[in-house]
Amino acid sequence: MTPQAVEKLALVGVGLIGGSFALALRERGLVREVVGIGRSRSNLEQALERRIIDSIGHDCAAARDAELVLVATPVAQMPRVFADLAKAVGDECIVTDAGSTKQDVIRGAREAFGERMTRFVPAHPIAGTEKNGAAAAFASLYEGRKVVLTPEAETNPCALARVQELWRACGAEVRTMPASRHDAIFAAVSHLPHLLAFALVDELASRQEAAEFFAYAASGFRDFTRIAGSDPEMWRDISVANRDALQAELDRYGKQIERLRHLLQDADEAGLEEMFRAASNARRAWEGRSA
Amino acid sequence: MTPQAVEKLALVGVGLIGGSFALALRERGLVREVVGIGRSRSNLEQALERRIIDSIGHDCAAARDAELVLVATPVAQMPRVFADLAKAVGDECIVTDAGSTKQDVIRGAREAFGERMTRFVPAHPIAGTEKNGAAAAFASLYEGRKVVLTPEAETNPCALARVQELWRACGAEVRTMPASRHDAIFAAVSHLPHLLAFALVDELASRQEAAEFFAYAASGFRDFTRIAGSDPEMWRDISVANRDALQAELDRYGKQIERLRHLLQDADEAGLEEMFRAASNARRAWEGRSA
Numbered sequence: 001m002t003p004q005a006v007e008k009l010a011l012v013g014v015g016l017i018g019g020s021f022a023l024a025l026r027e028r029g030l031v032r033e034v035v036g037i038g039r040s041r042s043n044l045e046q047a048l049e050r051r052i053i054d055s056i057g058h059d060c061a062a063a064r065d066a067e068l069v070l071v072a073t074p075v076a077q078m079p080r081v082f083a084d085l086a087k088a089v090g091d092e093c094i095v096t097d098a099g100s101t102k103q104d105v106i107r108g109a110r111e112a113f114g115e116r117m118t119r120f121v122p123a124h125p126i127a128g129t130e131k132n133g134a135a136a137a138f139a140s141l142y143e144g145r146k147v148v149l150t151p152e153a154e155t156n157p158c159a160l161a162r163v164q165e166l167w168r169a170c171g172a173e174v175r176t177m178p179a180s181r182h183d184a185i186f187a188a189v190s191h192l193p194h195l196l197a198f199a200l201v202d203e204l205a206s207r208q209e210a211a212e213f214f215a216y217a218a219s220g221f222r223d224f225t226r227i228a229g230s231d232p233e234m235w236r237d238i239s240v241a242n243r244d245a246l247q248a249e250l251d252r253y254g255k256q257i258e259r260l261r262h263l264l265q266d267a268d269e270a271g272l273e274e275m276f277r278a279a280s281n282a283r284r285a286w287e288g289r290s291a
Numbered sequence: 292m293t294p295q296a297v298e299k300l301a302l303v304g305v306g307l308i309g310g311s312f313a314l315a316l317r318e319r320g321l322v323r324e325v326v327g328i329g330r331s332r333s334n335l336e337q338a339l340e341r342r343i344i345d346s347i348g349h350d351c352a353a354a355r356d357a358e359l360v361l362v363a364t365p366v367a368q369m370p371r372v373f374a375d376l377a378k379a380v381g382d383e384c385i386v387t388d389a390g391s392t393k394q395d396v397i398r399g400a401r402e403a404f405g406e407r408m409t410r411f412v413p414a415h416p417i418a419g420t421e422k423n424g425a426a427a428a429f430a431s432l433y434e435g436r437k438v439v440l441t442p443e444a445e446t447n448p449c450a451l452a453r454v455q456e457l458w459r460a461c462g463a464e465v466r467t468m469p470a471s472r473h474d475a476i477f478a479a480v481s482h483l484p485h486l487l488a489f490a491l492v493d494e495l496a497s498r499q500e501a502a503e504f505f506a507y508a509a510s511g512f513r514d515f516t517r518i519a520g521s522d523p524e525m526w527r528d529i530s531v532a533n534r535d536a537l538q539a540e541l542d543r544y545g546k547q548i549e550r551l552r553h554l555l556q557d558a559d560e561a562g563l564e565e566m567f568r569a570a571s572n573a574r575r576a577w578e579g580r581s582a
Binding site: 126128146148185186188189190192193194195196197198199200201202203204205206210212213214216217218220221222223224225226227228229230231232233235236239240243246247250251252253254256257258259260261263264265267269272273275276277278279280281282283284286287289290 | 476479488492519521527538541542544545549551558560567
């Protein structure tokens with residue numbers, strides 16, 4: 001069933017994530033008007049040129065008569081954005097977000113929205129972030145991708161259903177789970193790998209002989225460290241926002257490092273092979289399923 | 292200057308590495324006859340069919356009148372292969388290898404060859420290992436790739452020069468360094484990343500909720516863990532062979548994990564950003580140089 005078109009969509013943060021959402025809705029005739037709000041004037045002008053947005057709003061007041069607001073800024077900016085939006089939007093307006101962490105975003109939203117928290121729908125579209133800005137947005141970004149919604153006890157069911165049907169219309173597969181579960185899962189499968197890759201490259205780069213070492217790095221190193229080229233500010237914010245879950249993951253991983261250390265010390269061939277084989281089998285099975 | 296053709300090349304292990312060396316020499320008219328020796332009859336027959344080798348040898352005795360022997364088996368099999376070769380090959384024969392670790396290979400060679408160690412040239416071609424077997428071999432594998440030679444004090448300079456000119460003729464860039472240096476570099480840029488990726492996937496796969504966690508893993512996870520799909524036996528052997536250097540790397544990395552733990556505990560945004568930025572800059576600079 002095709003959802004009703006959004007009369008007015010306000011995008012706070014018109015980058016790859018927000019811009020692609022607008023383009024996906026537009027392509028399907030599911031939005032009549034889009035206003036873009038953001039810090040970079042040149043990015044907003046590019047969004048205007050690419051017809052991602054119809055107009056540029058100077059600040060969150062421009063979201064006044066929006067039916068739906070998508071906040072797609074870095075997570076650390078969200079509390080301030082929510083506070084500004086709380087003063088601007090109407091009672092019927094639905095606010096949703098695209099943050100990579102959920103418990104801290106929800107804390108910020110609750111503080112800003114108070115009783116109107118019922119109209120806030122916490123969401124995380126799982127989509128690439130290597131390229132940024134309105135220039136990188138494209139309408140099919142969400143096709144076949146997952147979007148996780150993490151409603152709270154008070155979330156209005158109609159608001160939740162509305163956000164869900166719009167993401168589905170964009171081609172996404174929508175899943176719902178508690179925010180704490182979301183944060184635990186993404187600490188393990190996304191945030192920890194990023195930190196491990198940053199840690200490895202930072203350690204190598206800090207050595208006197210770094211240039212010589214890097215000269216011998218090959219394709220395995222290239223893949224393993226690709227995510228270490230990610231945006232430092234964004235990952236600083238995610239790390240701090242999800243630090244409880246991340247610390248638990250680091251503890252588990254620290255134990256694996258200890259295990260490896262012992263296996264090497266004992267030259268325990270069977271133990272090493274067992275760990276490598278379990279990993280190799282799981283990795284191949286996952287690649288097979290997710291291909 | 293084009294090197295003289297090899298009269299007879301014996302390949303012990305006719306997989307991607309050995310087979311591609313033979314094909315590269317053949318394509319340039321730099322080898323007259325190739326005999327293949329290996330454990331898998333069907334692999335050797337495939338090599339024969341693909342004209343990688345001219346004949347199948349039953350064991351190392353078939354290397355009797357070879358001018359050059361390339362040992363391209365897994366490193367753990369090399370001591371036995373060297374012992375068999377020592378009984379077979381002539382005094383003028385040059386033996387070289389393609390092992391990913393060097394100090395342990397050299398120990399095995401010295402034990403087998405004794406005084407004839409002068410004719411052994413330790414080598415490590417840095418080339419992909421994701422696909423295996425004679426079926427995967429191709430003539431251009433080494434073009435633009437690095438080959439590291441790690442001669443010992445007694446290595447005969449003519450033997451060294453011969454191996455060097457043949458790898459160069461295959462299109463490789465040849466570097467020379469001490470075996471201990473080689474092992475330290477590859478522990479850092481190759482062996483450690485493999486162990487870290489294995490450890491991560493093994494840890495995730497061991498959880499009760501593994502299936503749900505894997506379902507949310509995305510492209511960053513895919514790249515980071517690609518090397519965890521590598522061959523468990525091969526990496527068991529490499530880990531044990533290079534365990535001293537690997538333990539030193541694990542110690543350094545363990546300290547980075549500790550550092551991350553403290554940064555998160557203190558919610559030290561500046562410290563986290565500093566680490567991430569150093570890594571991101573180094574990673575981007577490396578990608579730029581090596582592209």
